[in-house]
Amino acid sequence: MKVSAFLIFGAPGSGKGTVGAKLSSAVGIKHLSTGDIFRGLSPASESGKLFSNYAGAGKLVPDEVTIQIFSRYVNGLIDTNKFDPEKSSFLLDGIPRTVAQAELIKSVVDVKHVFVLDIPDYSIIVERLLKRAKIEGRKDDADENVIRARLNEYETKTAAVLGAYDSSIITRINGAQDHDEVFLDTLSAYVKAKQNK
Numbered sequence: 001m002k003v004s005a006f007l008i009f010g011a012p013g014s015g016k017g018t019v020g021a022k023l024s025s026a027v028g029i030k031h032l033s034t035g036d037i038f039r040g041l042s043p044a045s046e047s048g049k050l051f052s053n054y055a056g057a058g059k060l061v062p063d064e065v066t067i068q069i070f071s072r073y074v075n076g077l078i079d080t081n082k083f084d085p086e087k088s089s090f091l092l093d094g095i096p097r098t099v100a101q102a103e104l105i106k107s108v109v110d111v112k113h114v115f116v117l118d119i120p121d122y123s124i125i126v127e128r129l130l131k132r133a134k135i136e137g138r139k140d141d142a143d144e145n146v147i148r149a150r151l152n153e154y155e156t157k158t159a160a161v162l163g164a165y166d167s168s169i170i171t172r173i174n175g176a177q178d179h180d181e182v183f184l185d186t187l188s189a190y191v192k193a194k195q196n197k
Contacts, residue, residue: 002110003074004089006190007096009162010117011154012147013125013132014175015182016093019117022183023091023190030083034066034094037073055140058149060157063100070095071108098157102164113193114165115186117175122151124176169193 006029008016017033024031038061041048047069054061061069074090077083083090089112096102119125126147133141140146162170171189175182 001085002108003078003083003085004112005109006089006091006112006193007114007165008091008093008117008186009114009158010175011119011122011125011158012150013129013141014117014119015179016117018179019183019186020091020093023186026187027190029089029091029190030077031091031093032074034070034092034097037069041069056146058140058146058153060097060153063098063104066095066097066101067104067108070105074108096161096164099160099164102161111165112169113190114162114170115189116162116170116172117182117186118172119175121176125151 008020008023010016017035020031020033023029038051038055041051043049043052047065050065051061060066074083078085090109092109096105126144129141129147130144132138140150171193173182173185173189177185
């Protein structure tokens with residue numbers, strides 16, 4: 001059975017997590033961040049070690065491994081009654097990140113709409129991530145070289161994923177605005193997307 005999902009896209013530091021959490025609270029959609037899934041892996045596990053090696057170099061986890069971990073996690077939520085696919089939808093943050101993942105995920109997910117948080121000026125993103133590193137103690141945000149490697153990965157691989165979806169289900173939002181304004185624009189786009197279904 002496929003799960004219904006909305007996607008939230010944007011470069012690292014564009015506010016996907018913040019906006020996703022607010023949207024989840026406001027409309028009851030289940031926000032699922034693959035970054036949180038990966039960071040929650042046991043460092044001693046095979047998946048945890050693999051993730052650590054890639055994240056430490058600012059690279060993406062291989063597609064097949066990402067989808068495998070994601071599918072296992074989603075099935076776990078369904079099996080433990082933490083998510084009812086017949087009554088709710090996911091807001092996916094951080095997946096798919098490559099064109100190959102967009103293809104692989106089709107067997108698991110029915111994508112309803114895509115929200116893109118656009119921030120063309122990467123200096124804003126670098127500043128946000130360095131600040132987040134101090135507040136949250138996130139090692140992957142503390143090194144500007146790693147940040148720039150992640151932004152390059154986003155530009156070369158993740159941004160291309162949008163081409164896998166029809167433009168009629170994509171809404172672009174100004175991610176450089178204040179977080180509350182980004183949230184309100186995303187909420188408005190979500191309501192419109194629901195009405196069009």
